[in-house]
Amino acid sequence: xxxxxxxxxxxxxxxxxxxxxxxxxxxxxxxxxxxxxxxxxxxxxxxxxxxxxxxxxxxxxxxx
Numbered sequence: 001x002x003x004x005x006x007x008x009x010x011x012x013x014x015x016x017x018x019x020x021x022x023x024x025x026x027x028x029x030x031x032x033x034x035x036x037x038x039x040x041x042x043x044x045x046x047x048x049x050x051x052x053x054x055x056x057x058x059x060x061x062x063x064x
Contacts (some may be wrong), residue, residue, distance in 0.1 A: 001026050001060070007041055008059040011050055019043060019050065023060070 005023040027038035032064075039058065043050075 001039070006061040008043065008061070009043055009050075010057045010059055012055045012057075015050060015054060016058075017049060019045065021058075 001023070003023050003025055007021045009019045009021050011017070011019075021041040023039060024042050025040040027040075030037045033044045040057065046053055
């Protein structure tokens with residue numbers, strides 16, 4: 001996981017449009033209880049089709 005990796009943002013319903021994004025930064029601190037870490041992505045949304053605050057999943061390309 002590193003900046004520059006291609007990703008796809010997949011919003012929960014009722015939104016159905018997946019949006020291409022790029023990883024901008026990766027938080028080096030892991031939440032050991034949850035097994036998660038923070039990722040900041042650049043998400044172009046010029047028409048504001050996705051409002052702030054909705055739940056999304058992030059699909060990373062080429063990361064195993």
